[in-house]
Amino acid sequence: MSTVVRPYGDTTGDGMVQVSFTLPVPADKRAEGAALQLAAKMGLDPAMVVHAKQMGEGFTFFVVYGRVNHLVDLADVQVVERDFALLSAKEVNTVVKQRLRRKLVVVGACIGTDAHTVGIDAILNVKGIAGEKGLEYYRELRVVNLGAQVAVPDLVEAARAEKADAVLVSQVVTQRDAHLHNTREMSAAFREALPAKDRPLLVVGGPRFDELMTGELGVDRIFGRGTTPGEVASYLVHALITNRTHDRRAP
Ligand code: B12
Numbered sequence: 001m002s003t004v005v006r007p008y009g010d011t012t013g014d015g016m017v018q019v020s021f022t023l024p025v026p027a028d029k030r031a032e033g034a035a036l037q038l039a040a041k042m043g044l045d046p047a048m049v050v051h052a053k054q055m056g057e058g059f060t061f062f063v064v065y066g067r068v069n070h071l072v073d074l075a076d077v078q079v080v081e082r083d084f085a086l087l088s089a090k091e092v093n094t095v096v097k098q099r100l101r102r103k104l105v106v107v108g109a110c111i112g113t114d115a116h117t118v119g120i121d122a123i124l125n126v127k128g129i130a131g132e133k134g135l136e137y138y139r140e141l142r143v144v145n146l147g148a149q150v151a152v153p154d155l156v157e158a159a160r161a162e163k164a165d166a167v168l169v170s171q172v173v174t175q176r177d178a179h180l181h182n183t184r185e186m187s188a189a190f191r192e193a194l195p196a197k198d199r200p201l202l203v204v205g206g207p208r209f210d211e212l213m214t215g216e217l218g219v220d221r222i223f224g225r226g227t228t229p230g231e232v233a234s235y236l237v238h239a240l241i242t243n244r245t246h247d248r249r250a251p
Contacts, residue, residue: 024059107162
């Protein structure tokens with residue numbers, strides 16, 4: 001079977017896509033013409049404006065529908081596949097209790113100026129997300145949630161004081177690549193402060209990370225949008241206990 005596909009709109013392989021964007025121009029005919037010019041430059045041909053709405057003074061939001069001629073080769077797609085088994089909360093607790101023989105300590109925070117705590121809370125707080133309970137629910141995990149806008153030196157200090165096995169950092173704001181800068185700063189600070197054998201597992205998450213960037217950002221794992229607490233707990237058990245590739249103190 002061919003690995004080459006094209007977008008589907010009205011009929012299979014017709015190449016139809018829908019894009020949305022905002023232009024800094026008042027909502028009028030000229031704005032729609034500008035949107036079509038942009039669409040043409042993006043390779044949409046033909047293209048039509050199917051929605052245009054004023055967004056405050058001097059801005060217009062558009063939805064444009066049109067055809068692209070590009071092909072997607074599925075053989076060239078690169079993604080991070082899940083390489084660990086998904087465990088139930090009970091299984092996680094059992095492995096930690098039997099093999100680590102102490103609580104697994106997780107320190108979480110939103111670093112930099114980022115105040116978007118809903119994501120990290122969804123992973124850590126008992127209430128969880130998507131029908132799954134957060135890590136606080138796991139009897140054999142000890143969770144320290146430092147909250148929002150934590151400075152990197154404070155995070156390192158807290159991780160050291162709590163003897164963290166894993167540090168979970170959330171970054172939601174991506175303006176001027178803040179999430180990348182903050183993550184690099186964080187991983188560099190841990191490398192500087194602690195020898196490899198004492199360094200916690202470093203995990204970052206947020207909706208706009210590229211999961212392939214672990215090496216570049218100096219972290220062990222990146223989780224993207226739609227992550228659930230069960231995936232994170234399973235990964236922690238995999239990385240820190242069952243498939244321990246990490247230099248952390250021995251179980
Ligand atoms: C709620 C919200 C707020 C709330 C935050 C309240 C709070 N306590 O968190 C308030 C009103 C305070 C706020 C403020 C701002 N916000 Co705001 N906000 C949002 C909004 C609407 C939803 C975010 C959210 O809660 N998502 C739900 C959670 C569950 O999803 P999530 O974060 O993706 O988390 C999941 C995964 O990513 C992952 N994950 C996330 N973190 C981690 C960490 C780990 C370790 C792991 C494993 C997984 C993981 O797991 C989670 C569960 O599945 C988004 C728009 C949107 N629809 O996404 C804008 C948005 C994030 N905000 C934005 C902006 C610009 C701001 C402000 C700068 C606005 C302003 N000018 O003041 C300020 C910044 C404040 C600050 N200092 O950070 C922009 C960011 C744009 C960008 N490119 O960076 C967005 C995208 C809106 C937009 N389109 O413009 N915001």
